[in-house]
Amino acid sequence: AQSVTQPDIHITVSEGASLELRCNYSYGATPYLFWYVQSPGQGLQLLLKYFSGDTLVQGIKGFEAEFKRSQSSFNLRKPSVHWSDAAEYFCAVGALSGNTPLVFGKGTRLSVIA
């Protein structure tokens, strides 16, 4: 069965510092991978996704993620964090057809300090 692990429950970074949020997945077929962000009081917004091809994908708000099949990882990165990036981040895995729902990790809460 597919699963997603986000090892870090809470991360605090200084504004302007770089960020990496970890995501490891388990999936029986070629994975399709996603990162979502949930800002306080708001719904989930898709940041970026990986289907195939270039393993480094660019998303909105300056985020990128790298798919590493050998490590079963899809870590999210940003070179310089802004205070507005404080939010909950969710990694997800799933197929793109059929009746397979997206499976989400438990999330990583990002705090940004001055």
Add this chain to the structure above:
Amino acid sequence: GAGVSQSPSNKVTEKGKDVELRCDPISGHTALYWYRQSLGQGLEFLIYFQGNSAPDKSGLPSDRFSAERTGGSVSTLTIQRTQQEDSAVYLCASSSIQDRARGTIYFGEGSWLTVV
């Protein structure tokens, strides 16, 4: 509006009561999902509707939980005999076939349920 709409946004109920949560998906979206977000537990899949196919109910935690989707549009998630552990944010999402193929599903802002 044009997004996924959920109601109520907040619900406080007494233990043992039944509750109904409503989801209005984006018009034309054939796929509808319910997830539960509990503190520290991330998003837990509950149920998935796709067109006229039988729903995937594999995520429902107990037989107290059920969901319907009438006319392929609005969905209602019902929790019977609520327990305190049911307290969570219940998120609805929808997508079209094309969106699904691009891996994009659209979430509502959720219904925050508190069982006291």
